[in-house]
Every structure is written in structure tokens, then in C-alpha cells.
Amino acid sequence: MNVASLARYVPILKWGRTYGRNALTGDVLAAVIVTIMLIPQSLAYALLAGLPPEAGLYASIAPIILYAIFGTSRALAVGPVAVVSLMTAAAIGNIADQSTMGYAVAALTLAALSGAILLVMGLLKLGFLANFLSHPVIAGFITASGILIATSQIKHILGISAGGDTLPEMVISLVGNLSATNWITLVIGVSATTFLFWVRKGLKPLLCRIRLGPRLADMVTKAGPVLVVMVTTAAVWGLGLDAEGIRIVGVVPQGLPPLTLPSFSTDLIRLLLLPALLISVIGFVESVSVAQTLAAKKRQRIDPNQELIGLGVANLGAAFTGGYPVTGGFARSVVNFDAGAETPAAGIFAALGLSIAAIALTPLIYFLPTATLAATIIVAVLSLVDFSILKRSWTYSKADFSAVAATILLTLGLGVETGVSAGVVLSIALHLYKSSRPHxxxxxxxxxxxxxxxxxxxxxxxxxxxxxxxxxxxxxxxxxxxxxxxxxxxxxxxxxxxxxxxxxxxxxxxxxxxxxxxxxxxxxxxxxxxxxxxxxxxxxxxxxxxxxxxxxxxxxxxxxxxxxxxxxxxxxxxxx
Amino acid sequence: MNVASLARYVPILKWGRTYGRNALTGDVLAAVIVTIMLIPQSLAYALLAGLPPEAGLYASIAPIILYAIFGTSRALAVGPVAVVSLMTAAAIGNIADQSTMGYAVAALTLAALSGAILLVMGLLKLGFLANFLSHPVIAGFITASGILIATSQIKHILGISAGGDTLPEMVISLVGNLSATNWITLVIGVSATTFLFWVRKGLKPLLCRIRLGPRLADMVTKAGPVLVVMVTTAAVWGLGLDAEGIRIVGVVPQGLPPLTLPSFSTDLIRLLLLPALLISVIGFVESVSVAQTLAAKKRQRIDPNQELIGLGVANLGAAFTGGYPVTGGFARSVVNFDAGAETPAAGIFAALGLSIAAIALTPLIYFLPTATLAATIIVAVLSLVDFSILKRSWTYSKADFSAVAATILLTLGLGVETGVSAGVVLSIALHLYKSSRPHxxxxxxxxxxxxxxxxxxxxxxxxxxxxxxxxxxxxxxxxxxxxxxxxxxxxxxxxxxxxxxxxxxxxxxxxxxxxxxxxxxxxxxxxxxxxxxxxxxxxxxxxxxxxxxxxxxxxxxxxxxxxxxxxxxxxxxxxx
CATH class of the missing domain: 3.30.750.24 (STAS domain)
Incomplete structure (x- = not known):
């Protein structure tokens, strides 16, 4: 294989050769901003996935570097995202108890399977399989997932224990444990949530009014979660609130991501195969649509089949370095792009920033309350919830409406896997039904x-x-x-x-x-x-x-x- | 509901009112010939389904009458058919042992489920669901089923015990038990098979040469199995061969079909639901295609959704009268049509003939060797085996070819249910793949x-x-x-x-x-x-x-x- 054809599969060989000072400046600046945004997000999404916080950091380091080598998008930022974290929790929750070794190993295995599926799909050019997920099904699924995720975090805001994979289960479990509410946790949780909402809706206009450029205003806004993390951590430490029953992050190991091995047990693989497939396809669809939107702005191309390879290798990387399934995130990719990232090298620099965080900053988050992380998640995912698709599909096509409605109801009522599978089956069935009565x-x-x-x-x-x-x-x-x-x-x-x-x-x-x-x-x-x-x-x-x-x-x-x-x-x- | 709209759901109200002498003559003649053909076939297919021989007779009585009331085809003859009998054996074989009460009840339940599915599909006008079974998949499935059925009967020809749901299992089981071959059974089995083949291929031309009209020649040919049944039964009785280890039909209860109840156990229903669905859809597709071909010859119409209702009620009838799943048979419908059946009343008369057989003739078949029934089955199903679809699809479309080949291989290698399910999934996937790359x-x-x-x-x-x-x-x-x-x-x-x-x-x-x-x-x-x-x-x-x-x-x-x-x-x- 010569260099040119090798470069088809390893795009870094192409853009890397013409890498220059201009690109470097843009990439480093973008990396700094993305790193600041990713630190609280990584910790929070790990919590959502039911994993220790460091898993989120680890899942953002090796995968981001591997994607930079194999991916074709110049701006996509890979790492843990909300929906995939929820799907991870749903997939593993039935197999092992949280905070056991079995749970962490299952997460590694899920990442390995998902990586293998994506890689094979990419090598066999099976990217078209993602088309089976219609837009209405994805829209319905993302909306329902947002609701499930936000609901799953309420327990952290209340400082109680609760469980459940579906909305009814979660609500019943929350209501049943409501009497155990820890009021200090609730105060911190609600304040953090309110502040983050205000940062999103109120701060940016304010900053614009005091003549900050809209781009800079946007950047400052993105740093909101970091501020909340610092303030609440300081409050818990300063006021000794951990003695009052507030749940905190606690000891996070200091150091670079460890080398880990997923399990090769066939029983485990059989149990995780369908979830891994769903995670792969949903992650891929989301990722490609972000990548394509950003690439189009600069008249650049992305190659969907090479994206599969890039995401596949990134997930395999997560599996061997203590992470869990990852994909390209919408918000962080947009931030990366807006901050001026020119090449995937921005990702490599962000990984460097996160490595420094993993080595040096982890002792500082000992007193970080989980309620703060929950607030970060809730505010982030509520932007996913968008019922307008129901109205839109109702006016446009009743068949599409029924697919959306079924996906939302089944995801909320029976869980993420059933919901999205039913949506896929239903949209294929509706299509076949429609085309079975040709005009x-x-x-x-x-x-x-x-x-x-x-x-x-x-x-x-x-x-x-x-x-x-x-x-x-x-x-x-x-x-x-x-x-x-x-x-x-x-x-x-x-x-x-x-x-x-x-x-x-x-x-x-x-x-x-x-x-x-x-x-x-x-x-x-x-x-x-x-x-x-x-x-x-x-x-x-x-x-x-x-x-x-x-x-x-x-x-x-x-x-x-x-x-x-x-x-x-x-x-x-x-x-x- | 007035009579006209009732007649839409009960077609007998329409044709019954104008029923006259001409139709009566045609119907009675057709019924006699169909009855003669159905007696050995019913017994044989019950054997194939793993049920006692009388179940085959019972499955031909109430269902045929109910179809005559609710069906829209003038010529379709409903009853046990080879492929559905094989699918019944495959579905129940894993649940209960043959010749136990559990097995018979499971067969009744399968018929009830299948009837309910067909009826609901008919009432909800879901006939289009049958379109999911593409022609190549059906052709591949029928061919593979023919091979499986013929192979499953070899043990009766050899007079040995053997099992298996797939071709490899059957072959291994046959080879392992080969040493137990009963030579007298083998002689009877091989003679019967050879004779029946000759009746099919050699007798008709001979009869034509001696100036018998081609239609009469055809009718005589159809009586071949009855002749073999009589000769071999007489031989076993006369020569006392049952003492030599030849398996015979033995005691068959005398009388009309009993009233029976399927099981309503949810566990059993869950196990039988998918098989029942497959049996319903395959039975329906075969039935409709026969009915449509025969109706077209007289410029008559059939209503596919009403056909679902007719077949559904027929199967429910089978469930409550000691039968098992039934559908419209190709060979018997053609015989019925050619013999001059004018209305579904021909079916009612045939049911009458079979009732007489069930009451009066059953003692006569005590000495009937199962090898004879096996010979009847083998000769009947080998006409189903048609590999030309492989060549045809290969030249016409590689996508269709792969669906056929996969269906044949998976049906032979993994059994009827896996084979046909995989065929359906594959043909839908191939279609979506093709249309995912529009021109x-x-x-x-x-x-x-x-x-x-x-x-x-x-x-x-x-x-x-x-x-x-x-x-x-x-x-x-x-x-x-x-x-x-x-x-x-x-x-x-x-x-x-x-x-x-x-x-x-x-x-x-x-x-x-x-x-x-x-x-x-x-x-x-x-x-x-x-x-x-x-x-x-x-x-x-x-x-x-x-x-x-x-x-x-x-x-x-x-x-x-x-x-x-x-x-x-x-x-x-x-x-x-």
C-alpha cells in the first residue's frame, strides 16, 4: 500500500503534512476552550453512565487522539455524550451493579463491541445501515432520552437514592424515596441548575450589552459549568458540608488513563451485542450529521465510511484505556469549530489539556458535589428535548407522526433500547406499507x-x-x-x-x-x-x-x- | 347490519341464494374425486405433523365447511398441507414429545393462534403484510421444505426411528440408525414410492394412449394413492406382516371429529406465537396465489382480506375439532377445479365424504403401513422441489438470488422458522439497501x-x-x-x-x-x-x-x- 492509499484510511497523513503555524494558533485556542468545557461534562456524563468520574476523563483522552488520526471531520470533538451515556447505563444496569468491577468491565466491553461494530461497518462500507434510523425516529428518541436523562438526575439534586430505566419506574422510585431528601443538597442542586439556566438564557445577552463581542460572550457562557463546579466545590470544602450528608465525588485517581482490557466472555458479549449496535448506529448518525454541517460551512468533505472507522478506533481506544462508549458531541464540536479549530490537531491538544487535568486537577474535585454534576447534565440535556417534531410531523405526514409518537412513548415507557428498536422497525414497516400500495x-x-x-x-x-x-x-x-x-x-x-x-x-x-x-x-x-x-x-x-x-x-x-x-x-x- | 353488508363477510349468503341443479352436479362430482384424494393425504400429512392419523381427517372436515361459508374462492380446497404440517412438527417438536396429550393440545393451540392471527389480519385489512414474503423467498422456502419433508419420511420407508429438524440433523440421525432397517418395510416403502412415481409420470400417457380422455386419465391418476393404500393394507393383513415389525397405523377412533379445546396457557402461547405467525402468512400467501389463479380462469374475483377471514375461521374450526393448522392446498384445489366444482358447496360435500370415511372406513386402515403414507408424502412433495429459481434469479438479479440461496441454505441448515424469517429480513434489507442508493x-x-x-x-x-x-x-x-x-x-x-x-x-x-x-x-x-x-x-x-x-x-x-x-x-x- 502506498502513502496515498494509506492516507485514505489515515487522513492525518494528508492534513498533517501541510500543518502550519496558522492552523496551530487556531487549534490551540480551540483546544483550551474545549478542555474547559469538557472537564465538568466528562465527569458528569460518567456519573450518568453509572461509572466513576475518572472514566469520563479517560473516555475523552485516547478516543479524541485516535479520532484525530483516523477521522475526516476537521471540527468534530469526540468523547462521552449524554444519550450514549444513558444508553450505556441502560445496557449495563441489568448485567452488573453500579460501582462494581463487573460494571466497569461491562462498560469497557460495550465500548470494544461498539468500536468493533463501527470499524467493521466502515471497512465493509456499511454506512448506509445508519439510514434505517429515520429523522423522525432519531428526533423522537433524542427528545425522550433528554427527558429520561433529566429525570434520572433528579435523585442527585434531592440527595436521595432512586433507580429505574423507564420514566414510570423512575418517577415511582423518586416519589417513594422523597422523604429522604437532603435539604442542603437540594439547595446546592437547585441553585446550580438555576444559575446554569441563567447563564444559557440571560448571561449572553447581558455580556453583549456590555459590548463583549458575541463570540467572546459565547465562550464566557460555555465556562459557566466550570464556575459552578469551582464555587460549589469551594462551598462544600469551606463549610464542611460533606459532614451534612452531601454526596461528593471523593477520591479520583491521579494520573494518565490506565491500560485496561474488556472482557471476552461470550455470555457478556451476547448480552451487550444489541445495545452496542444501537449505541454505534445512534452515535454514528449524530456524529455524521454534526460533522457534515460543520464541514459544509467551509466547503470541506467528510467521508461517512471513514467516519465509521474513526469512531470505531476511538471506541476501541476507550475500551483499552478505562473509558466507555464515545461519539462526536454536538455542543462541543460547535464550540470547537466556533473557537477556530482548523484541523483535528485541536482534538490532540484538547486531549493534552484533559491529561493534565487527570494528572493535576483530580485532587481539587474531591469536594465537588454530585448535585452540581447533575445540574450540569440537566441543563445540557433539556436543550435536547424538543416536542416541535410532533407538531411538524403531524402537519406533514401522519405516518411520520406515528413513528415519532411511538418512539417517544416507547422510549419513555419501556426504555431506550425498546424505544429506538421499535422506532426503527415501525418506520421500515410504514415505508413498506406505503410503498405496498403504489399510486x-x-x-x-x-x-x-x-x-x-x-x-x-x-x-x-x-x-x-x-x-x-x-x-x-x-x-x-x-x-x-x-x-x-x-x-x-x-x-x-x-x-x-x-x-x-x-x-x-x-x-x-x-x-x-x-x-x-x-x-x-x-x-x-x-x-x-x-x-x-x-x-x-x-x-x-x-x-x-x-x-x-x-x-x-x-x-x-x-x-x-x-x-x-x-x-x-x-x-x-x-x-x- | 343488513344482508348485503353481512354477505360481504359471509359470502355464502351471496352464492347460496342462486344455487341450482347445474352447480350441484358439478360440485358433487368434484367432491367425490377430492374426497378420494384427501383420505390418504390427510392421514399422511398428520403423520408428517407428528400427530395421529385421525387428526388429518378431522382437520379436513370442519375447516373445509367453515371456509365454504366464509371464503371467497369458488375452488379452493382447504385442509392439511405438506409445508404447514412440517412447520407444525417443527414448532411443536421442541415443546412436547410426539404422541403425548401435550403435543396434540399444542397443535390445537397452534391452529387457534394461527386462526386468530388470520382473522385479525382480515378484519383489520392487513393482507398487505403477506407482501413481506417475496416470491424468491417463498420459492426457496418451498423447495427447501420439500427436501426436508422428503428426508423426514425416509425413516418410515426404512422402518427405523430417527429425528431432527434440520437436514444435517436428519441425515446424521438416519445414518446412525441405518443398521436397524426393517427389510420388509423397505420393500413395501420402495415399491409404493416407485409405483406412485410411475402413476405420475408413466400412467397418464398410457391411459391417454388407450383413448381415455385426458381429463378422465388425470382423475384416475389421482386415485393412485388410494390404490396403493388398499394394496399395501391388504398385503400386511393377508401376509400377517405386522408380526414382522412393520409399523402400521393401528387403531383409529371411529366417529365424527370430537370437540376439543386449545390451551390458553400464556407460556405456550408465547412459544407458539412466532411459528403461528409464520404458518399463517405462508399458508395465506400460498392459498391466495392458488385461489387467484383459479378465479382468473373464470374471470371471478377473490377478496384477499376476506380470504384471511375465511382461512382464519377454518383454522379456528380446526382448533376446536381435533385438527391442526390448515390452509388452501395447491394440488387438491386444482383437482377440485378441474373436476368441475362450481361453488364452495363442493367443499361441503367433500367434508361430508370425509365424515363418512371417519365414521365408517377407519377400521379398514388398521393394517395400513406407515411406509405407504411416507411414500405418498415423498411423491407429493418432490414436486415442490424446484431449483430452477436459483438459475432464474441468478440471471435476473443477484440480490434476489442471494435471498433465495440464503433462504434455501438456512431452511435446510437451521430449520423452517429460521429459514423463512431470515429470508424475509434479508429481502427487506436488500430492498432498503437498493433503494438507499437511488439512481x-x-x-x-x-x-x-x-x-x-x-x-x-x-x-x-x-x-x-x-x-x-x-x-x-x-x-x-x-x-x-x-x-x-x-x-x-x-x-x-x-x-x-x-x-x-x-x-x-x-x-x-x-x-x-x-x-x-x-x-x-x-x-x-x-x-x-x-x-x-x-x-x-x-x-x-x-x-x-x-x-x-x-x-x-x-x-x-x-x-x-x-x-x-x-x-x-x-x-x-x-x-x-
Whole structure:
């Protein structure tokens, strides 16, 4: 393999060679800002995933470097994200108890499986599989996940214990334990949440009014969580609140990510395979859509199949360095881009910043209350919750609406895995249902022209012995039988018919099932002396038909145009 | 509900009112011939299903009457068929041991579930679900089932015990028990099989040569199995072969079908639900295709949703009268039709004939060797085995070929349920894969015309600032991202582009996912000052788009024709 083809799979070999001082400046600045944003986020998402806080930091170091080497997006920032953290907790929660070794190993295994799935999909160019997740299903799933995540964090704000994988379970568990609320925790949690909301909604306009540039204002806003972390940590330490029952982060090991091994137990792998697949696909879809939006702004390209490889290697990296499943995050990638990141090197510098944090800063967060992390999560995920998709899909298409509604309800009611799986199955089923009833029109000749239009909508010339059906869809197994039924019905009720013409101008493909349906139609019409003809068959479809013996069996002819068919089969009408 | 609308659900109310002497003669004659054919077949298929022989008779009595009341086909003969019997054995084999009460009750429950599924599908008009089974999958499945069925009967021909649900299991089990072969059984089995093959292939031409009419010759041929049954039974009785270790049918209860109750155990229902669904759908698809072929010959109609109701009620009937899942059989329906059946009353008369057999003839088959029944099955099912579908699909479409090949291999190797499920999933996946890469063509103006053609195939006029893409497929979730990628790639590599036109002449639908993709494309192009336009949007698609705010967001225009677009966006080219 020469360097050029190697560079296809290792994009760093391409951009790395022309790396210069300009890019360096932009990348370093972006890295500083992303690092500041990632420290509290990493800790918080680890908490959400049910893992010790350092797992979040570790999941942001090796993966970010590996993605920088193998990924194609210049701005995507990889690491732990909210939805994937929730899915991790849901997948592992049934297998092992939190804060046991088994739980951490299961998280590593999940990352390894997810990495392997993404890598294999990338190498086999199976990126199209992500298309099975329709936009409405993703939108519904993300909204429902946001609600589940926010609800799951309420226990930390209240300072109580609670569990559950679904909304009803969570609510029942919360209500049942409400009496144990720790009031100091609640004060800290609510203050932190309120402050973070204000930072999002109120601070930025304020900063703009005092003439800070909108970009700088944005950057300061992103540092809000760091400020809350510092203030609440200082408060707990200064006032000795840990003695009052406030849950704190406690001892976090100091040092670089450790080398770890996922489990290779086949039982565990079997249990985690479906969750890993769902995590991979959802992570990939989210990641690619962010990457594509950012790349488009600079007229850059991303290669979806190479993105699979990049994300796959990043997850494998997480599996071997104490992390858990990662993907490209929306908020952090936008921050990275806006802060001026020019190349994936920004990611490498951010990883450097996080390594320093892991080595030097972990003792400082001993007194960090988990309520603060919960507040960070709640504020971050509530921006995911967006019910407008329900209204939007309702006006646009009832089928899409039902897919969204089912995904939201099932995700909330039965958990993330059931919800998203049901959404996928439902949207495929709805699509097949819709295309199983192709639009058919019986057409006639517009007088004085060579055009054919629907006989029910236009005043057109027809002939009682001639039935012309225009099919507005490719013919394949799901809709072939519909055409069979339609033709059978029409000739059974309309006895003068002697010729049936199928106008194929909108048919892009005829699969083997449809071919056999056409043969059945041809054969059944033959038994009652009615001829079957085709018209306006597209080139590639005709080439395919020539490979079968259908054209030999066809009782009628194949006409180049519908007008030719009309002239041959109902000359009186065509010539008037 | 008045009589007319009741008659929609109970077709007998329609044809029954005009029933006359002519129809009666035809129906009675057909019933006699079908009865003679059904007696050995019913016994044999019950054996195949692992049930006592009388279950086959019972499954042919009530179901046939109920179908006559509720079905819409004039000629379909309902009862036990080979493939469904095999699927029954496969479904129940893992749950209970053969010839236990549990096994028989499970068969009743399977029939009840299958009946309920069919009935619900019919009432909810879900007949389209059967479309998910593509022709190639069915063809592969039937062929593989034929092989499995024939192999499963070899043990009866050899007079040994053997088991297995898959071809490898069966072969290993047969080989392991080969030494126990009973030679007298083998002689009877092989003679019966050879004779029946000769009846099929050699007798009919012979009868024609001695001037028997071809139809009468056909009828005599169909009586072959009855002759074999009589001869071998007489031989066993006369020569006392049952003392030599030949397995015989033995005592069969005399009398009408008993009233029975399926089990309502939720555990059993859960285990049988998927098999029942597969049996229902496969039975329905086979049945409808036979019914439609026969109805077409007389320009009659069948109503697929009412067929579901008819088959559903027939299966419920089987569940409550000691039977097992039934469906419309191909061979017997053709015989019924050819013998002159005019109405479903032929079925009622056949049920009468079978009732007489159940009451009076059962003592006569005490000495009937199971090897004879096995021979009947083997000869009947080998006509199902047809590998030509492999060659046919190979030349026509590699995607269809892979679905057939996978279905055959998985059915043989892993059993009927896995085989057919995998076939369904694979054909849906292949379809989605194909449609996830819609055919796109960049088009230009054919000089001197207003037509646009592919720039790579024709010499056409183009403009460097204008990219026109014709999409030859409806846009939906599975292919929307493909278009996103394509446009992103093109504008990233081709910098002079200022306008992108999507030519929508072949687009029949745009779902919400595709709409959001179009919005993303529009938005991304906007950030680099490229305008997005549409042309030749079909009426219904335009109506749908107007319900969203896409047309307000669109940076460019919607042109009625592509020529208008060219004139507006690249006037120098359009006017040359």
C-alpha cells in the first residue's frame, strides 16, 4: 500500500503534512476552550453512565487522539455524550451493579463491541445501515432520552437514592424515596441548575450589552459549568458540608488513563451485542450529521465510511484505556469549530489539556458535589428535548407522526433500547406499507396531444376494450401483488376489456417478485383472451427484462410510447 | 347490519341464494374425486405433523365447511398441507414429545393462534403484510421444505426411528440408525414410492394412449394413492406382516371429529406465537396465489382480506375439532377445479365424504403401513422441489438470488422458522439497501430541444455555475442521506457552482426525513452562497411541501420545468 492509499484510511497523513503555524494558533485556542468545557461534562456524563468520574476523563483522552488520526471531520470533538451515556447505563444496569468491577468491565466491553461494530461497518462500507434510523425516529428518541436523562438526575439534586430505566419506574422510585431528601443538597442542586439556566438564557445577552463581542460572550457562557463546579466545590470544602450528608465525588485517581482490557466472555458479549449496535448506529448518525454541517460551512468533505472507522478506533481506544462508549458531541464540536479549530490537531491538544487535568486537577474535585454534576447534565440535556417534531410531523405526514409518537412513548415507557428498536422497525414497516400500495392511475389520451392523463381527473379519450394503467412507483415484492389484485379486479368487473397496457414511465426497477407477478398477470389474462402490453419501459428496466423469458411469454407488445400503444390498440380513438 | 353488508363477510349468503341443479352436479362430482384424494393425504400429512392419523381427517372436515361459508374462492380446497404440517412438527417438536396429550393440545393451540392471527389480519385489512414474503423467498422456502419433508419420511420407508429438524440433523440421525432397517418395510416403502412415481409420470400417457380422455386419465391418476393404500393394507393383513415389525397405523377412533379445546396457557402461547405467525402468512400467501389463479380462469374475483377471514375461521374450526393448522392446498384445489366444482358447496360435500370415511372406513386402515403414507408424502412433495429459481434469479438479479440461496441454505441448515424469517429480513434489507442508493444523474440540455439528459451519456449543454441533479426515485429516510452526501461532495470539489437544481420528475414522495435532508442541504449550501432550486415537482409532492415551511426557507426557486430553470440560471446556455 502506498502513502496515498494509506492516507485514505489515515487522513492525518494528508492534513498533517501541510500543518502550519496558522492552523496551530487556531487549534490551540480551540483546544483550551474545549478542555474547559469538557472537564465538568466528562465527569458528569460518567456519573450518568453509572461509572466513576475518572472514566469520563479517560473516555475523552485516547478516543479524541485516535479520532484525530483516523477521522475526516476537521471540527468534530469526540468523547462521552449524554444519550450514549444513558444508553450505556441502560445496557449495563441489568448485567452488573453500579460501582462494581463487573460494571466497569461491562462498560469497557460495550465500548470494544461498539468500536468493533463501527470499524467493521466502515471497512465493509456499511454506512448506509445508519439510514434505517429515520429523522423522525432519531428526533423522537433524542427528545425522550433528554427527558429520561433529566429525570434520572433528579435523585442527585434531592440527595436521595432512586433507580429505574423507564420514566414510570423512575418517577415511582423518586416519589417513594422523597422523604429522604437532603435539604442542603437540594439547595446546592437547585441553585446550580438555576444559575446554569441563567447563564444559557440571560448571561449572553447581558455580556453583549456590555459590548463583549458575541463570540467572546459565547465562550464566557460555555465556562459557566466550570464556575459552578469551582464555587460549589469551594462551598462544600469551606463549610464542611460533606459532614451534612452531601454526596461528593471523593477520591479520583491521579494520573494518565490506565491500560485496561474488556472482557471476552461470550455470555457478556451476547448480552451487550444489541445495545452496542444501537449505541454505534445512534452515535454514528449524530456524529455524521454534526460533522457534515460543520464541514459544509467551509466547503470541506467528510467521508461517512471513514467516519465509521474513526469512531470505531476511538471506541476501541476507550475500551483499552478505562473509558466507555464515545461519539462526536454536538455542543462541543460547535464550540470547537466556533473557537477556530482548523484541523483535528485541536482534538490532540484538547486531549493534552484533559491529561493534565487527570494528572493535576483530580485532587481539587474531591469536594465537588454530585448535585452540581447533575445540574450540569440537566441543563445540557433539556436543550435536547424538543416536542416541535410532533407538531411538524403531524402537519406533514401522519405516518411520520406515528413513528415519532411511538418512539417517544416507547422510549419513555419501556426504555431506550425498546424505544429506538421499535422506532426503527415501525418506520421500515410504514415505508413498506406505503410503498405496498403504489399510486396507480388509469389514463387516457388528452385530445389533440400525445399526452396521457388520469381518466378520473381529466377529460380524456379512452376505449372500452383498452385498459391503460400508469404505475407511479418501482415494482418490487411489497407492491407487486397490489398490481395483480388491481388488474384481476378490473378485468373481472369490466368485461369488454381486450387489451391491458401497463405504462411503465415511472418504474425504475422490477425485482424478481414483481417479474413473477407480471408473468402471473400475463398468464391469467391469457386464459380469458386479454392481451397484456407494456409501454414507455425505461432502458435499464428493459435490459433486465431481456435477461428473463418474460418478453417471449408476453401476449402483447412493448410499445416505445403510450401514444404508439393507443394507435395500435384503439386506432379510432388515437386518430380523432 | 343488513344482508348485503353481512354477505360481504359471509359470502355464502351471496352464492347460496342462486344455487341450482347445474352447480350441484358439478360440485358433487368434484367432491367425490377430492374426497378420494384427501383420505390418504390427510392421514399422511398428520403423520408428517407428528400427530395421529385421525387428526388429518378431522382437520379436513370442519375447516373445509367453515371456509365454504366464509371464503371467497369458488375452488379452493382447504385442509392439511405438506409445508404447514412440517412447520407444525417443527414448532411443536421442541415443546412436547410426539404422541403425548401435550403435543396434540399444542397443535390445537397452534391452529387457534394461527386462526386468530388470520382473522385479525382480515378484519383489520392487513393482507398487505403477506407482501413481506417475496416470491424468491417463498420459492426457496418451498423447495427447501420439500427436501426436508422428503428426508423426514425416509425413516418410515426404512422402518427405523430417527429425528431432527434440520437436514444435517436428519441425515446424521438416519445414518446412525441405518443398521436397524426393517427389510420388509423397505420393500413395501420402495415399491409404493416407485409405483406412485410411475402413476405420475408413466400412467397418464398410457391411459391417454388407450383413448381415455385426458381429463378422465388425470382423475384416475389421482386415485393412485388410494390404490396403493388398499394394496399395501391388504398385503400386511393377508401376509400377517405386522408380526414382522412393520409399523402400521393401528387403531383409529371411529366417529365424527370430537370437540376439543386449545390451551390458553400464556407460556405456550408465547412459544407458539412466532411459528403461528409464520404458518399463517405462508399458508395465506400460498392459498391466495392458488385461489387467484383459479378465479382468473373464470374471470371471478377473490377478496384477499376476506380470504384471511375465511382461512382464519377454518383454522379456528380446526382448533376446536381435533385438527391442526390448515390452509388452501395447491394440488387438491386444482383437482377440485378441474373436476368441475362450481361453488364452495363442493367443499361441503367433500367434508361430508370425509365424515363418512371417519365414521365408517377407519377400521379398514388398521393394517395400513406407515411406509405407504411416507411414500405418498415423498411423491407429493418432490414436486415442490424446484431449483430452477436459483438459475432464474441468478440471471435476473443477484440480490434476489442471494435471498433465495440464503433462504434455501438456512431452511435446510437451521430449520423452517429460521429459514423463512431470515429470508424475509434479508429481502427487506436488500430492498432498503437498493433503494438507499437511488439512481442520480447529472443532466444537461440536449441542444436545440427542451430535453435534459445525463451529461455522462449524451453530449449536452451545461454551465459551470449550475449543477442539475435528476433523482430517479422517491426520497425517503433510507436514501435521503445519500443525496445529502452527493450534493456535499459535488459542491466541495466543484468550486464554481453557484446554483444547484434538483430535478424532481421521478419523485413520487418525500417523507419527513427526506424533507429534513433537503432542509439540511439548503442550509449548508446557503452558508457558502450556493442557491438550491427544485424543478418539475409533481402535484401531490408540491402539496405536501406546502404544508411545511421548506418553500419559505428555500434559497432558490421552484421551476415548473427544468428548461425554465436553465433559462433563468444559465441563460447563455439555454438560448444557444
Amino acid at each position: 396507480l392511475a388509469e389514463v387516457g389520451l388528452v385530445p389533440g396531444t400525445q399526452h396521457f392523463r388520469n381518466i378520473h381527473r381529466h377529460s380524456v379519450l379512452t376505449d372500452p376494450t383498452l385498459l391503460t394503467i400508469r404505475i407511479d412507483e418501482s415494482l418490487y415484492f411489497a407492491n407487486a401483488r397490489f398490481l395483480e389484485d388491481y388488474v384481476a379486479d378490473r378485468v373481472a368487473t369490466d368485461r369488454p376489456i381486450r387489451n391491458v397496457v401497463l405504462m411503465c414511465s415511472a418504474i425504475n426497477e422490477i425485482d424478481l417478485s414483481a417479474l413473477e407477478s407480471l408473468e402471473a398477470i400475463n398468464h391469467r389474462l391469457e386464459t380469458i383472451d386479454v392481451k397484456l402490453h407494456l409501454s414507455e419501459v425505461k432502458g435499464p428496466v428493459m435490459d433486465r427484462l431481456k435477461k428473463s423469458d418474460f418478453l417471449d411469454l408476453l401476449t402483447g407488445q412493448v410499445f416505445l410510447s403510450q401514444y404508439d400503444a393507443m394507435r395500435a390498440l384503439a386506432p379510432e380513438q388515437a386518430l380523432t | 442520480l444523474a447529472e443532466v444537461g440540455l440536449v441542444p436545440g430541444t427542451q430535453h435534459f439528459r445525463n451529461i455522462h451519456r449524451h453530449s449536452v449543454l451545461t454551465d459551470p455555475t449550475l449543477l442539475t441533479i435528476r433523482i430517479d426515485e422517491s426520497l425517503y429516510f433510507a436514501n435521503a442521506r445519500f443525496l445529502e452526501d452527493y450534493v456535499a461532495d459535488r459542491v466541495a470539489t466543484d468550486r464554481p457552482i453557484r446554483n444547484v437544481v434538483l430535478m424532481c420528475s421521478a419523485i413520487n414522495e418525500i417523507d419527513l426525513s427526506a424533507l429534513e435532508s433537503l432542509e439540511a442541504i439548503n442550509h449548508r449550501l446557503e452558508t457558502i452562497d450556493v442557491k438550491l432550486h427544485l424543478s418539475e415537482v409533481k402535484g401531490p409532492v408540491m402539496d405536501r411541501l406546502k404544508k411545511s415551511d421548506f418553500l419559505d426557507l428555500l434559497t432558490g426557486q421552484v421551476f415548473l420545468s427544468q428548461y425554465d430553470a436553465m433559462r433563468a440560471l444559465a441563460p447563455e446556455q439555454a438560448l444557444t
